[in-house]
Amino acid sequence: MDALTDLLDGPRARGAFMIRSTLNPPWSVRIQDRAPLTLVAMVHDEAWIVPDTGTPVHVRPGDLVICRGPDPYVVADSTSTEPQIVIQPGQHCTTPDGTSLSEAMDLGVRAWGTDPHGTAVMLVGTYETRGAVTQRLLAALPPLAVVRGDTWRTPLVGLLDEEITKDEPGQEVVLDRLLDLLLIQTLRAWFSRPEAEQPGWYRAHGDPVVGPALRLLHDDLTHPWTVADLAAKVGASRTALAQRFSKLLGEPPMAYLTGIRLAHAADLLRESDATLDTIAHRVGYGTAFALSTAFKREHGTSPQEYRSNAATATA
Structure with a gap:
């Protein structure tokens, strides 16, 4: 067993929050759910992820982003679009003034957004609970870790996109395992980048x-x-x-x-x-x-x- 396997082998996804989000511009969502880790896969169109402190990140189709909590951030079609939706703890969505949008944004089984045929499509998987083993991994990650779609390929995004809106027996377990696999692949790709600031235990693996x-x-x-x-x-x-x-x-x-x-x-x-x-x-x-x-x-x-x-x- 290596250190990365060990870090991911303890707290696995259990009933992780997962959605297929479809939105039409202009759109902007402020995430302040305080979740420890969220994985975002950009399927269609483009987006910006804007942390409260730090540099905004441009996300293109095929890119995967690991967002490390609990600090809030904004996901939007443009850095100039003001948030219209706020994701609160417990994944409750409201307007900025606190009016609930949960019913209005519900587009079906794990489908969420402003338009079922929206141009911007994202797959979002959120680990809502924090475990001590995971904390060692979180400490090795920046607030936003981006793996560009033109630097790697994985069949898991397509499979997750196909499975995420299904409502079949055992579907929650299927999605949890797919999310775990996609997270592991994304972490491996991110840590293996030549310019990556790899944690000591990751560099030491090859010693x-x-x-x-x-x-x-x-x-x-x-x-x-x-x-x-x-x-x-x-x-x-x-x-x-x-x-x-x-x-x-x-x-x-x-x-x-x-x-x-x-x-x-x-x-x-x-x-x-x-x-x-x-x-x-x-x-x-x-x-x-x-x-x-x-x-x-x-x-x-x-x-x-x-x-x-x-x-x-x-x-």
Whole structure:
């Protein structure tokens, strides 16, 4: 298992918010739903994505954009078009003065917009819940990550466009998995760009020493790893591995291991009903007390408080 696989393997889409949006110009939508991650595929026409702070991004047919929340942004036909629609938390859409537009914009099963035959067509998939493992990925992304359609090709956009408005048994699961696959492909394409500011764990994946060490750590979090043990497994000296690891990832191997263990623990606290003792053993801590001590030092709150707060936020 590599670091990107590990980051995406925990919090998967579950009932993600997905729509096929069709609009006629002039149009402008302000997104302030506070969702952690949204994927936008431009199918027809063009658009501008305008963050509250930062440079507007021009989006053309075939482009895919990863929008990292929770900061708001505007999607519009032009940077000069004032927002006519506001997407609130819970995907409730209103006018700028708060009048509900949910019924007026509903064009059918996962179809939304001002005109079913609108010239601008976008597929939108939103991950509405935040998981601790995903947070490591979000930290590696800019507010807007754009993969240009003329630099890569994927059959998934066409398949998603075909499936998104269907209403068949199991359709929600089909769409969730398609969204996950499209996100993974888009992330791989974005991180592999020559000009990309790749996170350390992504660059390290191809390193002949650190890459295998990373895969060992992600493959078995429960193993009582030491730097010496890890170095022996990858055929390097302890000093060489520690120095190379710290240079590429910005932290020593054991600090990195602690981070991913606690990130997995946080995700399990949020996503499951497992006891703290069970979670501790699943992420490589001998006892619930040991996990609780490390977790509080990292997050500033106890595992029980974290789980309670996550449940309240979800509700």
